[in-house]
Amino acid sequence: MLLGTYEHSIDAKGRAIMPAKLREDIGESFVITKGLDGCLFAFSKKEWEEFEQKLKSLPLTNKAARDSVRFFLAGAMECEIDKQGRFLISNELRNHAHLDKEIVIVGVITRLEIWNREEWQKYNNRSNSTEDIEQTMSELGI
Numbered sequence: 001m002l003l004g005t006y007e008h009s010i011d012a013k014g015r016a017i018m019p020a021k022l023r024e025d026i027g028e029s030f031v032i033t034k035g036l037d038g039c040l041f042a043f044s045k046k047e048w049e050e051f052e053q054k055l056k057s058l059p060l061t062n063k064a065a066r067d068s069v070r071f072f073l074a075g076a077m078e079c080e081i082d083k084q085g086r087f088l089i090s091n092e093l094r095n096h097a098h099l100d101k102e103i104v105i106v107g108v109i110t111r112l113e114i115w116n117r118e119e120w121q122k123y124n125n126r127s128n129s130t131e132d133i134e135q136t137m138s139e140l141g142i
Contacts, residue, residue: 002107
């Protein structure tokens, strides 16, 4: 299970360190793609295959479905963790999430989210209040 928040940096070549606590669950090889809310998503191979199956099941005749498939697949890349625990993030993906030097890697059970540190802080400052989250959880039956 992928949990926790980790602050790291990206080097000039676009490499970041995968936190040791996350390596076992994400695996030595995983997939990164554009995410929602201005971040990147990283999936273990198993979780990526499940996500791909959901995308495959979307109807080709639905424009919104086609747009969603393109969004997630066009920039997706397979990553491998090197001997120093680093992985490479492509320029396209770094640009999408406005990743420059300081990043935050967040575990959200089935995937990681990779954020620009300032954007993560802004997100946390504007995120829902506990009352809003309580209401949403109630509506979702949690």
